[in-house]
Amino acid sequence: MVVKTLVKMASLKDYILLTKPGIVLLVLITTLTGMYFAQRGMPPVELVFWTLLGTGLASAGSAVLNQYFDRDIDALMERTKSRPLPLGSVAPSHAFWFGVSLLSLSFLIMFFFTNPIATFFTALASFFYISVYTLSLKRKSPLATEIGGVAGAMPPVIGYTAVTGSLSLEPLILFLIMFIWQPPHFWVLAIKYAQDYKVAGIPTMPVVRGIEHTKVRTLLYTAGLLPVSLLPYFYGMAGEIYFLSASLLSLIYLALTLKFVSSKEPKGGFLFFYSILYLALLFTIMVFDMRR
Numbered sequence: 001m002v003v004k005t006l007v008k009m010a011s012l013k014d015y016i017l018l019t020k021p022g023i024v025l026l027v028l029i030t031t032l033t034g035m036y037f038a039q040r041g042m043p044p045v046e047l048v049f050w051t052l053l054g055t056g057l058a059s060a061g062s063a064v065l066n067q068y069f070d071r072d073i074d075a076l077m078e079r080t081k082s083r084p085l086p087l088g089s090v091a092p093s094h095a096f097w098f099g100v101s102l103l104s105l106s107f108l109i110m111f112f113f114t115n116p117i118a119t120f121f122t123a124l125a126s127f128f129y130i131s132v133y134t135l136s137l138k139r140k141s142p143l144a145t146e147i148g149g150v151a152g153a154m155p156p157v158i159g160y161t162a163v164t165g166s167l168s169l170e171p172l173i174l175f176l177i178m179f180i181w182q183p184p185h186f187w188v189l190a191i192k193y194a195q196d197y198k199v200a201g202i203p204t205m206p207v208v209r210g211i212e213h214t215k216v217r218t219l220l221y222t223a224g225l226l227p228v229s230l231l232p233y234f235y236g237m238a239g240e241i242y243f244l245s246a247s248l249l250s251l252i253y254l255a256l257t258l259k260f261v262s263s264k265e266p267k268g269g270f271l272f273f274y275s276i277l278y279l280a281l282l283f284t285i286m287v288f289d290m291r292r
């Protein structure tokens with residue numbers, strides 16, 4: 001009985017791992033930011049519940065299908081070879097239908113409990129992550145990261161349109177911050193695991209254009225984050241506390257990146273962690289210092 005329960009617990013953990021829960025959490029923070037700015041305050045609780053559930057399921061379902069389609073290359077890389085599918089602890093067909101079920105549930109929830117435009121952007125983000133990024137570009141072009149960023153920058157647009165039912169410049173500013181944030185977020189790992197990606201035949205920026213080129217590109221994007229992160233202040237969305245916090249957070253990010261690119265043996269561990277902390281803090285402070 002105990003063994004059976006432990007086996008059940010193990011497989012539940014594997015299914016949760018397949019959803020990339022850490023990514024889902026930050027997706028929900030950025031989705032909620034979009035909702036707060038649309039409402040200029042706390043949106044209706046039931047709308048927040050359904051929108052976060054729908055968006056979270058879409059991010060989770062997309063991550064599951066990303067790992068289903070990537071299971072061959074994940075098995076070749078140190079960083080990913082112990083994931084559930086390469087390990088064999090979840091059958092590929094089970095993962096596939098698990099991902100499809102999460103996505104289907106997501107679109108139904110978004111359609112019936114939010115509105116068509118938010119549903120459209122949720123489907124677009126899922127489509128971009130699975131088809132454009134995972135199935136096409138990731139195995140063909142180093143530009144996958146920059147183009148795939150359209151998916152990753154969608155959550156605040158989903159949150160905003162779930163409240164207003166229409167687009168405006170505000171969610172596009174949040175989209176732009178996330179679009180610029182993603183390449184440096186990933187390229188730290190792409191540099192750290194350059195050999196891994198080369199063995200797996202994935203044409204990441206370091207594999208195709210070299211580590212030095214990727215370092216410069218990372219620096220340019222991180223430098224670009226400084227002015228872009230201040231747009232919510234200049235556009236009247238957030239106040240002086242946000243302006244000062246965003247300036248400080250972006251300057252720290254730039255300093256850490258300068259240290260990373262100038263080091264002979266770049267580790268990148270803390271820089272990668274900071275990339276996540278940066279986005280979470282930036283969006284949280286933006287909400288707390290929101291101009292009503």
Ligand code: HEM
Binds near residue numbers: 021151152153185276
């Ligand atoms: C082109 C876009 C992106 C790429 C290529 C990318 C790549 C990655 C990679 C390779 C990891 C390490 C995963 C692992 O080793 O298990 C990671 C972790 C992470 N990413 Fe991204 N990411 C992207 C966009 C995003 C977005 C849009 C978010 C959230 C809004 C995000 C949030 C995170 C978080 C929170 C982690 C740590 C997850 C954990 O370890 O639990 N990423 N990302």
Ligand SMILES: CC(C)=CCC/C(C)=C/CC/C(C)=C/COP(=O)(O)OP(=O)(O)O
Binds near residue numbers: 023058129151152154
């Ligand atoms: C609503 C919705 C669908 C949101 C999705 C947002 C989102 C987080 C998109 C991008 C995530 C991404 C490219 C992760 C890296 O995949 P990878 O295959 O490069 O990473 P891996 O090698 O670690 O699997």
